[in-house]
Amino acid sequence: MTETGTLIIGGGLAGLAAGYTLEGKQPYIIAERELRPGGLSATIKTKGYFFDYSGHLLHLRWPETTELILSLLGNNCMLLERNAKVRIFGKNIPFPFQANLKKLPEKVRSECVREFLKAADLGMPPQEHENYKCWAERVFGKGISRHFMLPYNFKLLQHPLDKVTTEWCAPFVPMPDRNDILKGAYGSSQKKFGYNTVFRYPKKGGIGFLAEKMAETLSGLRLGCEVISINMETKTAEIKNLGKIKFRHLINTAPLPFFIKMQKNAPKHILSHASRLKSNTVYVLNLGIKKPAPKTHWAYFPEKKYPFYRAGAASNFSNETAPKGKASLYLEFAFPPDSDNGNGEIDFNKLEKTSFRALKECGFIKNLNQIEEKLWLKMNPAYVIYDRERAEALPEIFSWLKDRGIFSIGRYGAWKYSFMEEAIKEGIEAARSILKE
Ligand SMILES: Cc1cc2nc3c(=O)[nH]c(=O)nc-3n(C[C@H](O)[C@H](O)[C@H](O)COP(=O)(O)OP(=O)(O)OC[C@H]3O[C@@H](n4cnc5c(N)ncnc54)[C@H](O)[C@@H]3O)c2cc1C
Incomplete structure (x- = not known):
């Protein structure tokens, strides 16, 4: 059986930052189920377009993480004022x-x-x-x-x-x-208001450039390796394509309710608390457009007649996200969790038709022939629901995890509304706590 110092579940920014902090200091394995690193902060490249999981913009607020992120981006970084x-x-x-x-x-x-x-x-x-x-x-x-x-x-x-x-x-x-x-x-x-009046974004490569830069330095990153189950009594994990791994420390960044279900010995009351945690599902429709888009970065759509709640133009963050003279757009649609259930309950064709009409009405496109590329991406979970049940369940779950020395971090590991820099910060902090032991 393979042994490691720290097993990190998930190679999104939180898991990558934990590995980055442990690199060269202590053995670790990052088990990431996808074939690419970055989680929701990854970028999919297709036919000259760089499609993110909706707008993923860097709002930096802490000195140490700001320095790390800016040093990873190097001269591939732009500072933009929100429009x-x-x-x-x-x-x-x-x-x-x-x-x-x-x-x-x-x-x-x-x-x-x-x-x-x-x-x-x-x-x-x-x-x-x-x-x-x-x-x-x-x-x-x-x-x-x-x-x-x-x-x-x-x-x-x-x-x-x-x-x-x-x-x-x-x-x-x-x-x-x-x-x-x-x-x-x-x-x-x-006057400008809010946390995102200015933001940073890579010039080339989409937001995924950041995760890729971090990943390229990590000897312990294993892609295509889904963690199936965890036994905290034996400190072992069953991992697809890696088999059984024994670990001393565990950092989780996978969604908390799924992580609890992976546990071999979770007591009933912890499983029941985990089942009280709710989220929504977001689908993003990325579009490659033959003509440049109006200058807006993104827009909010509160009215019911628009099927999406937000739409933006990534090519206005960086014109390198689309081939020269073209635009890259994204539309975000929210649903109750798993509303498609794999049963085709969401009518994507209908959504596209009403969305394209709306884009024309708002001046994002002139006619349908301008759309030359289309990519749907799913985010599940996407937004964690803050309710009384979450407020009651989280302290119970985290107290149980703490007793077992487990770090559960990142937007979904900690089950909160957070952002990329915070995921990186939590990854660094969890790894540092382990290095101190
Ligand atoms: C619609 C939307 C817009 C956003 N916009 C912004 C923004 O503009 N700016 C910003 O800073 N943040 C934004 N965020 C938040 C940002 O996406 C997250 O904070 C950040 O990506 C979280 O990183 P993470 O590593 O915690 O989680 P994730 O990116 O979810 O990474 C977790 C990883 O774990 C892997 N995984 C899950 N289960 C397993 C398993 N069993 N075995 C192995 N691997 C597993 C997943 O494949 C994934 O790669 C946005 C989020 C959403 C939903």
Whole structure:
């Protein structure tokens, strides 16, 4: 039987960063089930197009990970200023909606402002166990909530918003104050809001360039190797194409509910907590277009008539994601988990037809003949659902994992709403804890 110091499940950015930190210091194996590294931060190259799993942009915030990421990207890195829109009432208004009410139809604008001021004057404190719907109406008022916050987030999460909790909102939802909202409704405001006002993106190779750069230095990376089961009593794992592996330490980056199911000896109450964790599924339709796209980076689509919740132009991040003079677009569609169930329940042909009509209406394409390449990609899980069940289940699961010395990290290992830099940070930290032991 092969033995190793640390077994790392998954070669996405979290697993790769853990291997990167252990490299040359302690033996490790990264078992990645796909034939390429990068997980959701990989890029698929086809016919001159570089298709990502939707827009994957680098918003860097911590010095050490920033330095590592920038050194891996070297001179293949661009810094861009966000140009994002919200498509609503047949118009493109600048993002975020709540700070740019000016272009809305007069009736809607005054409803949004009136209801916002009403909520601000009431100044209600947060309720205990506040749900997303109450939170949005308390913070932004009923108008902004009705027209954007609620329809957009329901379309994205595919889960009743009065069951969604709000721990994830603070870093991700822009929160302009009273002055900003009034200025955005009646004055002229150039102020930018939110965590993603500037972002970085590789010049060449799509976002997958980052994972590939990290992977090329890793002697322990094994592709096409799915971890099937784990026995923490014997500290062994059954892995497709590798057989049985004995390990001293374990880092998991696979989705937490699946990881718990892989355990040979998980007690019933832990299995039952794992079954309470929910997520949505996102499909991304990547399109290769014969003509350049309008300059927008991406747009949000809260209205039901659009089947996608967001669409963007990767070729506006870098024109090298498409052949010269052409564009690379992506459309994101959210579903309840496993809604296709392998039974063809999602009608992709119909989705394409309505989407192409919508793209024409919004000016992304002029006619269907401009579409020369198409690639559907599936993300399951995609967005973790924050609800009371998650809040109750996670401490129980993590306490059980901690007692067994298991690190479960990354967006899905930790079962949270996080981003690429955070996955890298957690990989480094888990490996460092192991090196200290
Ligand atoms: C729609 C969407 C848009 C996003 N946009 C951004 C963005 O703009 N900027 C940003 O910073 N982040 C973004 N993210 C988040 C980003 O994708 C993640 O934070 C990051 O990719 C997580 O890396 P990870 O290594 O934790 O997980 P993953 O990338 O999911 O990697 C886990 C790996 O484990 C492998 N695996 C799973 N099960 C097994 C098994 N049994 N055996 C072996 N291998 C297994 C998988 O194949 C995968 O490669 C976005 C996410 C989504 C869903």
